[in-house]
Amino acid sequence: MPLFRASGKRGGAMARPGRRRRRNMEVMGSCGKSDEDGAVLPLTRLCLLSLADNMKEVWVKDYADNYLDHYSFRYIMGPFNFLTGELVEELTLLLCTRKQMSRAALHLLLVPQLRGLSLEKCPGLVTAALCAHIAARCQCLWSLDLSGAQQLTSKVLSETLCCLPALRSLSLAGTPCDRRVIRTIAHCCRLLRHLDLSRCHFLSPAALLPLGGGASFSSSGCPSNSPCRSSTSQSFISSSCASPLSPLPLSSLLALDIEFGEQEGDPVAAAAYLLLSLPCLERVAMEGLAQACCLIQHKQFGQTDEFTDREGVPRLEEVWRDRRHRQNMDSWSKTSKGAAGGEEDDDEEEEEMLLWEGYGESEEDASRDLVPSCSQNQAEEKGRVSSGDEHLILRLKDVKGLSCDSLDSLSRACPDIYSISVNVDDCEDPRGRSQGSLLAAGLQACSGQLRSLSVHYPGPLVDLLPALQVAGSSLVSLTLEGVKTSPHTPLLEVIKACPRLKDLLISAEPPTTPHVEGDEEDQRDERDLPQLPNLCSLTLNFSYEHSQMKPVMSWMSLKRVLKCLLAGSPLLEKLSLVSLPCPLNCILQEVLSRLDLDSPHIPLGRVQRIDLPRTDVKMITVKSVMQRSKKLKYVDVSHCWHISHFEMLDCKMDSKVQVVWL
Incomplete structure (x- = not known):
């Protein structure tokens, strides 16, 4: 295996990926799929599967036996160096998904043309030595996911990120990321659009402020002895430390489950500062976000002065004024260009936006973002106001961590919102209103435009029905977590309120009082039952005690709901039914016996x-x-008491389907 040192800039390997790259990334998500009629897989896919099957016994074995622990190479000239970056990325994902990735295999796959690297499925392989290889060999990475790599230090993370200035997407969820790493990101990753810092328990809300710029910081976080810091990068960081940084072009910032900060109001003040200072922000998950929206809406900036003075950033009133001025200027610019016959788009910039703003979204979501909606037009109209109108329009579209009382302020400040995650407390409102009615009132302003709704509510599912009847007509994804059920829970009404659903997830507690119904329940006319013809993913997960082998069959009317969902959802691809409080085998048998020859x-x-x-x-x-x-x-048929070990082994021998049984 020939080896040599190189800078990583080799001819066509450095060419920027075009729009085809996004399509390739979508194909990656469908690893292992074949056509509906069982057609043969594409030749490229078959070659990658062959590579994965022979990886351990051919290339990995040779490298591990002769080179892995004997030498340290800046660059490896091997068989994967001649593959395109997209194919190497897909092969990496394939090995990780099949749990066949190893340290030696990673060394071979870290090629200069790689643009995306996700190690979320194998965090145990992410070490300081591997990060040094990434920093040396893959300096043109656009996307990096190191989620769960807890063995790394903040120093290693900083040294690695110093060498990756082209990053657009970065996930450090569950890592020891701290303030030092954030400063490194703010100084060195100036093109970053997506950042995930969830579960980083060494981070305080104030540590996120460098992302919004606005102040000079004494330390960039890049160690002076880092091998990746050239004289050019050192001079850049030195000059940027002496003057305030501009905010990063972040469109997505996820920072839930981090440290709370020195004082109680720190999360709210930090969230408000970032909302005002990051003009491109569209997707946010932060503690205190709901209160921050209310604070901005009512311009109660005085209560955050102590926080901003302590952290050395501009006061929120000043940041708000600057954001408001830029909003007016942008509206005026759009109006002027529209009157002149339209604005010209830069193809390269549009291509980059398509790739990274749509990262992780469906094709339908991406197409929706490209077509101005009614709410977007309303937002632009609101922007074309006189200086006397002081309403500020935020670009948020996807928001997590809200409460019922903040939905109204959020919808006023963010007219383009289409995805909401709400935590509903099971407590009475001071005015005597139920939590369900509060949620329904808060969602009223989003009715007709909300596409994704996630609700965590430790109360009866029936309480959420009014809210779903308000917003359900436009919903594509619905998640209900922690809800309680009873034999009379109107699950059919929930389905009827959300006819466009593609994803439905309900994680619930089973009924505590059994209610067995007679055969007349199954004899009702099923022709008028609601259906979900677009449903692709269905999850009904009921909690159970680990000491309890069989769930109590306490919700017999659920059989009718399941028949409706399984028989009326022909596009269903993922089905998860866990610990059902009703018989399932007879339901599946009846659904399988239905065959419409005309469909x-x-x-x-x-x-x-x-x-x-x-x-x-x-x-x-x-x-x-x-x-x-x-x-x-x-x-997965784990703990299914009617299935024996012998039957499971016999099924495995006769089928290529992976069967799990415990």
Whole structure:
């Protein structure tokens, strides 16, 4: 294996990826898929699967035996150096997903043309030595995910990020990231658009302030003896330390579950500062975000002066005034260009926006962002106001960590909002209103435009029905966590209120009082039952005690709901039914027996993954599902008491589907 030192700039390997890259990244997410009719996989995909199967016994074995612990190479000239960055990225993801990634394999796959590197599925392999290799070999990375790499120090993270100035997307969730790392990001990663700092417990809210610029900081966080710091980068950092930094072009900032700060009001003040100082921000998850929106809406900036003075950043009133001035200037500029016959778009910049703003979103979400909505037009109209109107319009679209009482202020400040995550407390309102009615009133302003709603509520599911009837008509994704159920929970009404759902997840407590219904429940006319024809993912997860082998069959009317969902959702690809408080085997048998010859879609015909732990499903039913769906890859029947070890082994021998049984 020939080896040599190189700077990583080799001809075509440095070419910037075009729009085709985004399509390739979407294909990556569909690893292992075949056509619905069972057609042969593409040749490229088959070659990558062959590479993955032979990786350990061929290339990895040779490198591990002869080079891994004997030498330290800045660059490896090997078989993967001649693949495109997209193929190397897909191969890396394939090995991580199949749990076949190793330290030696990573060394071979760290090639200069790599643009995206995600090690979230193998955080144990991320060490200081590996980060040094990443910094030396992959200096043109656009996306890096080191989530869960807890063995790294803040010094190692800073040294690595100093060498990756091209980063657009960075995830450090669950790492020992601290203030020093944030300063390094603010100084060295000036193109960053997406940043995930969730579960970084060494970070305080005040430590995030350098992301918004506005002040000079005494230390950049880049060690002076870092091998990646050239004289050019040192002079850049020195000059930037002496003068205030401009804010990063962040459009996504996730920082939930971090340290609370020195004083009680720090999270709110920090969130308000970042909302005002980061003009491109669209997706946010932070503590104190709800109160920050209220603070901005009512311009109560005086209560944050102590915080901003302590941290050495401009006061919020000054930041608000600057943001308001820029908003007016932008509105005037758009109006002028529109009157002149439209503005000219720079193709390269648009291409970059398509790639990184749509990272992790569906194709439909991306197309929606490119077409101005009614709310966007309203926001622009609100921006074209006289100086006497002091309303500030924020660009937030996806917000997590809200409360019911903050929804009204949020909708006023953010007219383009389409995704909300709300934590609803199970307590009475001072005015005597229920939490469900408060949520419904707060969602009223978003009615017709909300596409994703996540609610955590430790109360009865029926309380949330009014809110779903208000906002459900436009919802594509719905998540309900922690809710309580009863034999009379109107789950069919929930389905009826949200006819466009593609993803439905309900994590609930089962009914505590059993209510067994007679056969008349199944004999009702099912022709008028609601259906979810667009549903792709369904999860019904009921809590259980680990000492309890079988769930109590306490919600028999749930059978009717499941028949409705399984039979009326022909596009279903992912199905998870955990510890159901009703019989499931008979439901699946009835759904499988339904076959409409006039319809090209059949129930469970497109399902790819099925999780059925702690249910009464039988192996004969599971085999029937396998025969029905040609795309099925994974089945989990753990703790299913009607399935024996012998049946599981027999099924594994006769099928290529991965079957899990405990």
